[in-house]
Amino acid sequence: MVSQSAASTSTPSELSTPINKTAHEFDKPTLDALLARRFFFAPAFEIYGGVAGLYDYGPTGSALQANILDQWRKHYIIEEDMLELDTTIMTLSEVLKTSGHVDKFADWMVKDVQTGEIFRADHLVEAVIEARLKGDKEARGVKHEEPEKEEDEKKKKKKKNVKSVAIKLEDSVVEEYESLLAQIDNYTGPQLGELVRKHNIRNPTTGNELSEPVEFNLMFESNIGPTGQIKGYLRPETAQGHFVNFARLLEFNNGKVPFASAQIGRSFRNEIAPRQGLLRVREFTMAEIEHYVDPLDKRHARFNEVKDVQLTLLPKDVQTEGRTELTQMTVGDAVAKKIVDNETLGYFLGRTQLFLEKIGIDPKRLRCRQHMANEMAHYAADCWDFEIQSSYGWIECVGCADRSAYDLTVHSVRTKQPLRVQQKLDEPKKVEKLDVQFDAKKFGMTFKKDATLIKETLLGLEKDKLQCIKDELANGKSSVKCADGKSYEITPDLVKIDPITVTEHMREFTPNVIEPSFGIGRILYSLLEHSYWAREQDKARGVLSLPSIVAPMKCLIVTISQDPELRAKIHEISRKMRRIGIASRVDDSSASIGKKYARNDELGTPFGCTVDFASIKNDTMTLRERDSTNQLIGKIDDVIEVVDQLVKGTIDWSGASQRLEPYSGVQDVEE
Numbered sequence: 001m002v003s004q005s006a007a008s009t010s011t012p013s014e015l016s017t018p019i020n021k022t023a024h025e026f027d028k029p030t031l032d033a034l035l036a037r038r039f040f041f042a043p044a045f046e047i048y049g050g051v052a053g054l055y056d057y058g059p060t061g062s063a064l065q066a067n068i069l070d071q072w073r074k075h076y077i078i079e080e081d082m083l084e085l086d087t088t089i090m091t092l093s094e095v096l097k098t099s100g101h102v103d104k105f106a107d108w109m110v111k112d113v114q115t116g117e118i119f120r121a122d123h124l125v126e127a128v129i130e131a132r133l134k135g136d137k138e139a140r141g142v143k144h145e146e147p148e149k150e151e152d153e154k155k156k157k158k159k160k161n162v163k164s165v166a167i168k169l170e171d172s173v174v175e176e177y178e179s180l181l182a183q184i185d186n187y188t189g190p191q192l193g194e195l196v197r198k199h200n201i202r203n204p205t206t207g208n209e210l211s212e213p214v215e216f217n218l219m220f221e222s223n224i225g226p227t228g229q230i231k232g233y234l235r236p237e238t239a240q241g242h243f244v245n246f247a248r249l250l251e252f253n254n255g256k257v258p259f260a261s262a263q264i265g266r267s268f269r270n271e272i273a274p275r276q277g278l279l280r281v282r283e284f285t286m287a288e289i290e291h292y293v294d295p296l297d298k299r300h301a302r303f304n305e306v307k308d309v310q311l312t313l314l315p316k317d318v319q320t321e322g323r324t325e326l327t328q329m330t331v332g333d334a335v336a337k338k339i340v341d342n343e344t345l346g347y348f349l350g351r352t353q354l355f356l357e358k359i360g361i362d363p364k365r366l367r368c369r370q371h372m373a374n375e376m377a378h379y380a381a382d383c384w385d386f387e388i389q390s391s392y393g394w395i396e397c398v399g400c401a402d403r404s405a406y407d408l409t410v411h412s413v414r415t416k417q418p419l420r421v422q423q424k425l426d427e428p429k430k431v432e433k434l435d436v437q438f439d440a441k442k443f444g445m446t447f448k449k450d451a452t453l454i455k456e457t458l459l460g461l462e463k464d465k466l467q468c469i470k471d472e473l474a475n476g477k478s479s480v481k482c483a484d485g486k487s488y489e490i491t492p493d494l495v496k497i498d499p500i501t502v503t504e505h506m507r508e509f510t511p512n513v514i515e516p517s518f519g520i521g522r523i524l525y526s527l528l529e530h531s532y533w534a535r536e537q538d539k540a541r542g543v544l545s546l547p548s549i550v551a552p553m554k555c556l557i558v559t560i561s562q563d564p565e566l567r568a569k570i571h572e573i574s575r576k577m578r579r580i581g582i583a584s585r586v587d588d589s590s591a592s593i594g595k596k597y598a599r600n601d602e603l604g605t606p607f608g609c610t611v612d613f614a615s616i617k618n619d620t621m622t623l624r625e626r627d628s629t630n631q632l633i634g635k636i637d638d639v640i641e642v643v644d645q646l647v648k649g650t651i652d653w654s655g656a657s658q659r660l661e662p663y664s665g666v667q668d669v670e671e
């Protein structure tokens, strides 16, 4: 019977939902063995002993990554008419100095004062406190529930040195620890230092004391050219390559906003402690969008298309109260209730939810976590991370931030290039404004190298903010917060603000930037975990239920015998498939059909075609669906056409069953 299928509804993401999945515990060691054996990825320079945080992708991993990126390009760049870029990885140090990376792109590390062993401060505090809470549970005889079991396995892997000891804690301490963990991303370096002292956190292996946290810059430094005079860094994100090209992009877009630029490329971060396989590495592929928008109008023309998309939200208020419960809400409601700052940010949250579901991420293991105040860059208006749950816990895979006008402003101030939009007004307008006048000499002498930045900031302020400063100046002094994060005190002898009436023909402004930033390796690994399961009859060999749009190979072609005529036939079929763009693979080895199928289930190949002697006589072949193992039969050319449509997602398996006949003749999985 071919009445049931893995694809009984029409959305591509559901094509991946396996209906015959064996209910079994997630078996990470078996998945890891599969990924290594079938060369999805492996440690780089392995034969030399490897280097932490560097990985090579093999044929299957590369194809999977290429297909994810292809979907990303279609979903964003093509669908949204974005301007694609490919900018240099080696980046001039001045660019990264201006963006703030040279001074601030750092994590906090602590050192064992005796052995010199280094830890990332927030990760160590988290690991030790979690181990204490676990020990408390053991002492109280509390049995772990299922999700905690999964969390615990993650912790064992990532913090293997931190063992729990069954010691009962005071109730108030448990409460304090739980609240601390809910806000672990919100602590500054000095605050982490206080936590280390207050909670007597030490090196878990040696028991030695730890140093105060110090900052470690994550960028790889280099020199450009033989003299060593031009300093450079391997870029830690692709974003700056967009911003330095803004003027050209704006011109390309006929001087109008909104529009977006997009870039896929490698980034580098010298992580203090790379770990968790592909999740924290030192070189990785990013896909980033910079969407430029009028700061006074952050509506999005296509918002209606995503307003009903369901998100799972973890807002900042919930976290700062030390809680972690999730709220289901549509994008429309989240923006209407001001939980998400504006329509454009909401639009990208909705589109990203759809993208991740389309490529096969399980929506039940996907949430949007809002950044807390300390966690968010000082210039950002709002920021949400898409976190995906895997055996390593909830991991940020996509960051969606409203970066305000920060980047364009600082690059413009530094280079004196106007990275601004000029908009002709329909009619000249009489406008009541506040005119800012500077005592140039005194101002320059007071603020020296910071004078231009402060001046630009004051000139770029909206009227109500300027009015506040004017009122404060009337009382003797005021202050200006600039994009470098500092506040500068100003006095009436330096700055005068007076009301004036002007006739405006143009409006000029620095666009704000909404940035969705994707870490492709983290998404790829999470997808592998979400897709993995094993059949009851063959637990050692897994199945990867990857949606056909991203599966490395789309179709396996096999014969039931080594007969030369049959072998020639499968190569002919493969050629036909490849000609129309279906990535197919012939397996003409002498292994049994069941074994061949099992080998391809491990690679996530969604369809399999088998030819037998009837194929020669009747020009037919069978078609097998990976997850259900259901089979259909039809004329060879019809089957190829059906496979093409299945792979493109224009029909699902029930659509295929209407075009072909049910078949139940071939032994499927090897006994």
Ligand SMILES: Nc1ncnc2c1ncn2[C@@H]1O[C@H](COP(=O)(O)OP(=O)(O)OP(=O)(O)O)[C@@H](O)[C@H]1O
Binding pocket: 237, 269, 271, 278, 279, 280, 281, 282, 284, 286, 396, 397, 398, 399, 517, 518, 519, 520, 521, 522
């Ligand atoms: N070391 C890394 N290895 C793999 N992917 C990474 C790494 N650092 C960042 N990413 C990916 O790049 C995306 C955007 O980078 P972003 O700067 O927002 O990350 P981040 O906040 O620094 O991440 P984390 O807090 O996990 O270090 C992240 O959502 C993530 O998917």
